[in-house]
Every structure is written in structure tokens, then in C-alpha cells.
Amino acid sequence: MHPDLKGVVELQQLDLQVAEMTGLIDSLPRQIQKLQSQLDNFIAAHEDRKKRLATNQKERKDLEGDVKEIQEKITKHKGQLYEVKTNEQYRAMLKEIEGEEGNIRKIEDQILEKMMAAEEIQKNIQEAAARLEGEKGRVAGEIKHLQDERQKDMDERERLQTRRKEVATGLSESVRELYERIRSYRTGLAVAEVRDGLCTACNVRLRPQAYNEVRSDDAVLTCENCSRILYYLEPSPAENAESGPAKADAIA
Ligand SMILES: [Zn+2]
Structure with a gap:
């Protein structure tokens, strides 16, 4: 990251x-x-x-x-x-x-x-x-x-x-300022996790390219909808196991 x-x-x-x-x-x-x-x-x-x-x-x-x-x-x-x-x-x-x-x-x-x-x-x-x-x-x-x-x-x-x-x-100065600015008008939450392609703060789906960029976690990117800084966490193995059968159902 x-x-x-x-x-x-x-x-x-x-x-x-x-x-x-x-x-x-x-x-x-x-x-x-x-x-x-x-x-x-x-x-x-x-x-x-x-x-x-x-x-x-x-x-x-x-x-x-x-x-x-x-x-x-x-x-x-x-x-x-x-x-x-x-x-x-x-x-x-x-x-x-x-x-x-x-x-x-x-x-x-x-x-x-x-x-x-x-x-x-x-x-x-x-x-x-x-x-x-x-x-x-x-x-x-x-x-x-x-x-x-x-x-x-x-x-x-x-x-x-x-x-x-x-x-x-x-933090680098620009990121620090970005964080403080978003926090000041987003009532405290300036950073949001991306899960299953969605910003978890505003629930809007990222465009595929933006999603790919966020998943790499190697730049500070913001949500196009709510402007929050986005980050991505690899799902834990337990979560993978949980979503496994659900995906199988979806295919069937
Ligand atoms: Zn958002």
C-alpha cells in the first residue's frame, strides 16, 4: 500500500x-x-x-x-x-x-x-x-x-x-491537505474502503478502470461520487470461503 x-x-x-x-x-x-x-x-x-x-x-x-x-x-x-x-x-x-x-x-x-x-x-x-x-x-x-x-x-x-x-x-503535504479538506465537509469520514467494486461510504460503483487502480493501492485516489480517499483490502481467506458458495449459486 x-x-x-x-x-x-x-x-x-x-x-x-x-x-x-x-x-x-x-x-x-x-x-x-x-x-x-x-x-x-x-x-x-x-x-x-x-x-x-x-x-x-x-x-x-x-x-x-x-x-x-x-x-x-x-x-x-x-x-x-x-x-x-x-x-x-x-x-x-x-x-x-x-x-x-x-x-x-x-x-x-x-x-x-x-x-x-x-x-x-x-x-x-x-x-x-x-x-x-x-x-x-x-x-x-x-x-x-x-x-x-x-x-x-x-x-x-x-x-x-x-x-x-x-x-x-x-504524510506528504498535498495528501494531508486533501484529507483535512474532505474531513471538514464529509462529517469526519474522509477515507472509505472499496469492497466488491463499491465505495463503502456512498455505495456508488466505481468505473472498472478506477476500480482496478484502487485495487493496486499504490496511489491516493478519490471516489468520483463522494470525493473520499479510497483504499482496498484483500478479502481475508475466511471471507473468500464465505462468498464462495454464493458465487457458485449465482452462476447456477
Ligand atoms: Zn464514495
Whole structure:
């Protein structure tokens, strides 16, 4: 293979790897943010349960206050039973006391519901409290791991970029410029393999003479359709064996 051709194939490989590393490196802040917000959500839910428990306890206290108030009324009304003058007044007072006792039962049911809800919330709070330190540790560990990975990716990218410089410097100036020019408007892919007579980047068939020239790999040639630099690799024996029966079928 022509040294420049070999060079641009490697250059493209390096550029793709650098782009991949950059993608990984750039995705890291988002991943850390995601982990951090998992922990934030966990803590927020924990705090929310504590608030709900406090509200529950406040409401329960208020209800207990209501019961006490009604009980005082009942005591007062029971005392008044002895002071009424008529049977009618007596019955009316009894009815009032009955109503008040009914109200107390209703409120006591509500208090019971609050107590049961509080028990559930309390259980959840205890579970979350037990897990909280573990969650903090887990998130801190994962963030540390991601940061280490990022450092590794950055080191690797630097290594690739150093190699890229070497390879680019080794190219003849015209080929280097050609490569950079095609890469700038072909979104990264400046070099394409030719397979079975087709440019694998744009899928257009080469004219027979161009195909023959590309197959020799001893010059830097470009695709007439997409302008990418073309190279050809001899199919491996395994691929030959694979395409063998297919060709036989085609003939039959
Ligand atoms: Zn092409």
C-alpha cells in the first residue's frame, strides 16, 4: 500500500477514536449530574416523609384538642340536665349530648387513621435513614469511578492525538491537505474502503478502470461520487470461503 494511503487510513482510525473519547469525556458531567440527582431525590423523599409525619402529628394533636373540647361540652351539658325545667328541654339536651358523643367517635376514628398512617411513615423514615449513608457512599463511589474513567479517557485521547500528529507529519503535504479538506465537509469520514467494486461510504460503483487502480493501492485516489480517499483490502481467506458458495449459486 502507498505510504500516504496507509497514513490516511490510520489517520482516519485515530480521528474516529479521538472523537469517541471526546464523546465519552463530554458525557461525564451529565452522568455525574444524574447520579447526584438520584441522591438528591432520595434525600428529598426522606425530608418529605419527615414533613408528612410532622403534619400528621400536628393534625392528630388538633383532633385530640377537638375531642377534649367536646368532652368539656358534654360534661357541661350533663350538668345542665339537672337544671332543665321541662321534659322537652331534658330530651333536647340528651339529644345534643348524643350528637356530641357521636362526633367524638367520628374524630376518634380519624385519630386512629392518623396513627396508622404515622406508623407507616415512621417505618419508611427509619428504612430511609438506615439506607441514607449507604446511598451517599454508593453515589460518591460511582462519581469517583466516573472521574477516574474520565482521566483514563483523557490520557488515552492525548496518546491518540500525539500519534495523530506523528502520522499527519509523515504524510506528504498535498495528501494531508486533501484529507483535512474532505474531513471538514464529509462529517469526519474522509477515507472509505472499496469492497466488491463499491465505495463503502456512498455505495456508488466505481468505473472498472478506477476500480482496478484502487485495487493496486499504490496511489491516493478519490471516489468520483463522494470525493473520499479510497483504499482496498484483500478479502481475508475466511471471507473468500464465505462468498464462495454464493458465487457458485449465482452462476447456477
Ligand atoms: Zn464514495
